[in-house]
Each structure stands twice: as C-alpha cells, then as structure tokens.
Amino acid sequence: MTGPRAEKIILAAAAYLPLVIVALIWEATTRLGLFSARLLPPFSDVVVAFFDLLRSGELLTNAIASLRRAFLGFVIAVCTGTTLGAGMALVPWIRSALDPIVQIFYPLPKSALIPLVLVWFGLGDTSKTFLVFLGCLLPMILSTYNGMRGLDPILAWSARSLGASRLEVVREVMLPAALPQILTGLRTTIAFMFLLMVSSELVIATNGLGYLIGAFGDQGSYAAMFATILVVTGLGFAADRGFLALTDHLLRWRA
Amino acid sequence: MAVLRFFLKISPVLALLAIWYFATSLGMIKPFLLPSPQVVAMRLWRDVITGQFALNAGLTMYRALVGFAIACLIGVPAGMLIASDRFVRWFCEPLISVGFPMPKIAFLPVFMLWFGVYDLSKIVMVSFAAIFTVVAAAEAGTRGVDRVLLWSARSMGASRAAVFWDVILPAAMPQFLTGIQIALPVSLITAVAAEMLMGGAGLGGAMLAAGNYADSPGVFSGIAETSVVGLLAVGGMTQLRRRLLRWHPEFNPR
Numbered sequence: 001m002t003g004p005r006a007e008k009i010i011l012a013a014a015a016y017l018p019l020v021i022v023a024l025i026w027e028a029t030t031r032l033g034l035f036s037a038r039l040l041p042p043f044s045d046v047v048v049a050f051f052d053l054l055r056s057g058e059l060l061t062n063a064i065a066s067l068r069r070a071f072l073g074f075v076i077a078v079c080t081g082t083t084l085g086a087g088m089a090l091v092p093w094i095r096s097a098l099d100p101i102v103q104i105f106y107p108l109p110k111s112a113l114i115p116l117v118l119v120w121f122g123l124g125d126t127s128k129t130f131l132v133f134l135g136c137l138l139p140m141i142l143s144t145y146n147g148m149r150g151l152d153p154i155l156a157w158s159a160r161s162l163g164a165s166r167l168e169v170v171r172e173v174m175l176p177a178a179l180p181q182i183l184t185g186l187r188t189t190i191a192f193m194f195l196l197m198v199s200s201e202l203v204i205a206t207n208g209l210g211y212l213i214g215a216f217g218d219q220g221s222y223a224a225m226f227a228t229i230l231v232v233t234g235l236g237f238a239a240d241r242g243f244l245a246l247t248d249h250l251l252r253w254r255a
Numbered sequence: 256m257a258v259l260r261f262f263l264k265i266s267p268v269l270a271l272l273a274i275w276y277f278a279t280s281l282g283m284i285k286p287f288l289l290p291s292p293q294v295v296a297m298r299l300w301r302d303v304i305t306g307q308f309a310l311n312a313g314l315t316m317y318r319a320l321v322g323f324a325i326a327c328l329i330g331v332p333a334g335m336l337i338a339s340d341r342f343v344r345w346f347c348e349p350l351i352s353v354g355f356p357m358p359k360i361a362f363l364p365v366f367m368l369w370f371g372v373y374d375l376s377k378i379v380m381v382s383f384a385a386i387f388t389v390v391a392a393a394e395a396g397t398r399g400v401d402r403v404l405l406w407s408a409r410s411m412g413a414s415r416a417a418v419f420w421d422v423i424l425p426a427a428m429p430q431f432l433t434g435i436q437i438a439l440p441v442s443l444i445t446a447v448a449a450e451m452l453m454g455g456a457g458l459g460g461a462m463l464a465a466g467n468y469a470d471s472p473g474v475f476s477g478i479a480e481t482s483v484v485g486l487l488a489v490g491g492m493t494q495l496r497r498r499l500l501r502w503h504p505e506f507n508p509r
Contacts, residue, residue: 100268107440107485108482111444112482114451115462191358195360199451202452203452210361226365237357240352
C-alpha cells in the first residue's frame with residue numbers, strides 16, 4: 001500500500017545492516033569470552049550504561065557543554081575565515097599580507113596548540129573555544145580563497161557589463177560560484193571541530209564529552225566509556241549527514 | 256633582485272615578528288602569556304644543542320610515520336577491494352561512512368586500555384585515525400578508473416595482474432596520493448595529541464609538561480618545533496607526489 005515509502009525504509013535498513021552485524025559480533029565474541037570483559041565490555045552492557053548516563057543527565061549536560069564551546073569557536077572561525085578568504089581573493093594587498101602567514105601556519109599540527117590555549121586561558125570554556133576557532137580558521141580561509149580564485153573571470157566581467165555593482169557581483173556571482181568549494185571546506189572543518197573538541201577535552205577540561213571518556217577510562221568504568229565514545233561517533237556522523245543534506249539543498253541549482 | 260623579492264614576499268611574517276618583539280620588549284604583554292622572541296629562540300637553540308629537539312621530534316616522527324605507513328599499507332588494498340567486490344562494499348560502506356567523520360581520537364583511552372601507554376598504543380591510534388581517509392580515497396580512485404581503459408587492456412590480452420599493475424594502479428594514483436596527503440597531517444596531529452594525553456618523551460609530551468609547569472617559552476618553542484616537523488612532512492609528501500606523478504598532466508601542463 002505504502003509502496004515507495006516502505007521500500008525506501010527497507011532499503012535504508014538494508015544499507016545499515018552491517019552496523020547491526022558488527023554489534024552482534026561484538027556481543028557474541030564478548031559473551032563467549034573470546035575477549036576479556038575487562039578489555040571489551042559486551043555491547044549490551046554498553047547500551048545499558050548509555051541509558052544510565054542518559055537518565056542521570058550526565059550525558060546531556062556534558063554534551064551540551066562540549067557542543068556549545070565547539071560550535072561557538074566554529075561559527076566565529078567560519079565567519080572570520082570566509083571574510084578573510086574572500087578578502088584574499090578580491091583585494092591584492094590583503095592577499096600579499098596574509099598569504100605568507102597562512103603558508104607558515106598551515107603545516108602546524110593543530111593539536112600542538114593545546115598547551116598554548118592552556119597557558120593563555122586555563123581550564124575554562126575559553127581555551128577550548130579558542131582552540132576550535134584557531135584550528136577551523138585556516139581551512140575556512142583556504143577553501144574560500146581557492147573557491148573564489150578559481151572563478152572564471154568572464155562571469156564577473158559579464159555581470160559588470162550588464163550593470164551589476166561590485167557588491168552585487170560578489171554576492172550574486174562570486175559567492176555562488178565559490179559555494180561548492182566553500183561547502184567542501186566546511187565539511188572538513190566540521191570534522192576538525194569534533195577532533196579538536198574531543199582531543200582538547202581529553203587533555204585539558206573539567207567537563208564535556210572528551211573529559212567524560214577520559215574520566216571513565218581512568219575510573220575503569222569501561223562500559224560507560226564505550227557508551228560515551230559511541231555517542232561522540234554518533235554526533236560526528238549525524239553532523240556529517242546533516243551537512244551533506246544541507247549541501248544537496250544549497251547546490252540544487254547545479255546540474 | 257631575487258633576494259629583494261623574497262624579502263618583500265615574506266615581509267608580513269617579518270612584520271609579525273617585529274610586532275611580537277616590540278610588544279614584549281616594551282612590556283605590553285606579560286612574558287608569561289607571550290614570551291619574547293629572543294627567549295623562545297634561545298630555548299629553541301638550547302633544545303637543538305642538547306639533543307632534546309632531535310630526540311622528541313624523532314620520536315614523534317617515528318610514531319606518526321609508522322602509524323601512517325601501516326594505514327597506507329592496509330588502507331590502499333582495502334579501498335581497492337571495496338571498490339571491486341560488491342559484497343565487501345555492502346559490508347564496509349556504512350562502517351566507513353560512520354568512521355570517516357568521527358573524531359577518532361575519542362578511541363585513545365580504548366587503545367591505552369588494550370595496548371598500554373607506550374609506543375604501540377600511539378602507533379595504533381595514528382593508524383586508526385589515518386586509515387579512513389586512505390580507504391575512502393583508494394575506493395574512489397579505483398572506482399573512478401575509466402572503464403574504457405580496462406576494456407582496452409583486457410581486449411588486448413593483458414592478464415589480470417597486468418591490468419592491475421599497469422592500468423588501475425597508475426590511473427588511480429592521483430586519488431590515492433590525495434588521500435595519503437590528507438592522512439599524513441592527520442597522523443601528525445594524532446601523534447602529538449596522543450603524546451599529550453599519555454605524557455612521556457616526544458613533542459606532545461614535552462609541550463604538555465611545559466604547559467602544566469607554566470613554562471611558556473617551552474610551549475612556544477614546542478609549537479615551533481612541531482611546525483618544523485609538520486613542514487618537513489608536508490614538503491616531503493609534495494616531493495613524493497611530484498616524483499610518482501611525473502608522467503601525469505598535473506605536472507606537465509599541455
């Protein structure tokens with residue numbers, strides 16, 4: 001009756017069946033004692049631990065703390081990065097001023113900045129927000145710059161000759177043309193945001209999901225530790241899928 | 256002339272250094288928050304002559320590169336297999352699409368639990384962090400090989416092995432290398448973060464110790480040392496790409 005819809009759901013379920021199989025193998029091998037329960041708690045224990053964490057509210061408060069910090073840093077980085085990247089593409093002196101600085105900081109492994117934000121801002125929220133900001137800034141600058149630089153100049157000239165103002169050319173021609181590259185850069189940046197969020201919280205934090213994982217590991221509550229890791233994995237996956245859906249929506253004007 | 260142009264090009268960096276120098280020597284910023292460039296340079300020099308730099312950078316490089324090499328050795332064949340076998344693809348695709356965007360560093364406590372706190376767990380962590388990118392690029396590269404190339408080689412009597420070595424591998428090489436080029440910085444980031452978490456020798460451990468003891472010259476010289484390692488790795492990778500793709504239009508425009 002509900003033909004195409006039901007079919008879609010079945011197809012989606014079949015596509016994700018391997019995840020269920022992995023969970024079953026995990027459960028079976030641990031229950032059969034192939035792995036010591038101390039090294040790998042059974043999947044069902046992890047699920048129970050997940051619901052315990054959910055009920056106590058511990059998961060939610062820490063997730064909110066993490067995501068708030070990370071998202072703030074990410075948003076500031078995206079705004080600053082696209083502005084600077086566009087500036088580099090449009091204004092020659094901005095390009096010659098920023099290009100060497102970007103080149104110097106680009107190869108730096110961003111996790112090396114964790115002790116720096118510790119010294120500058122201590123253990124509070126600011127240090128993690130600032131780290132995410134720093135880490136996400138360069139990929140945003142570069143993807144905006146590369147996207148706008150790759151624009152066919154004929155497009156801009158045509159728009160100008162048809163009477164568009166400079167601002168209109170930027171808004172109506174250059175930004176849409178650069179959008180695919182900016183969005184690809186954003187996807188990488190989101191992955192970066194999660195990476196920096198978790199690694200900084202593992203090293204310096206008093207709350208947040210990364211802190212929770214480390215703390216459960218130190219206490220030996222491995223089921224809770226695995227549950228939190230799976231939550232972080234799920235958040236990363238959901239963000240990525242959500243972003244891909246948004247990309248499809250924003251780029252629906254393309255062939 | 257060339258020298259002048261070079262200095263003109265790096266003048267923003269020199270300006271940044273000058274601002275740093277004057278801001279610190281005029282006492283506008285507390286030395287704890289931003290030590291002066293000369294103090295950081297002295298610290299760097301000390302690390303170089305005492306061999307601290309060589310030791311820490313060597314250890315970090317060793318962990319990052321071994322983990323990275325394992326990720327490539329497993330990841331490239333795995334990606335090619337996923338691309339060519341439907342069943343393997345069905346099974347692995349959802350695992351990769353979940354694993355690709357996840358912050359792999361979250362598994363660090365698990366690897367510490369399984370493999371201890373020494374080199375093994377750090378290397379496994381690096382491999383795990385790097386492998387998803389490699390697999391995804393290898394799969395996309397293999398699937399992107401022009402069918403016509405394959406058919407032509409087959410119809411001219413090439414064996415399966417010959418098709419693999421002489422057609423698929425070269426045709427997919429640019430994509431493989433792109434994946435590998437992304438995986439290398441990821442390996443370094445992960446190695447440094449793992450060292451920070453576990454402590455001990457290595458650039459990450461040294462920097463975190465400096466941060467915890469409020470030794471800010473140590474933090475800044477550590478960042479500089481890590482940048483050098485990152486620069487070497489990225490530069491080496493670009494050279495490798497140029498070498499392996501000498502024949503490719505990418506390096507022979509028209």
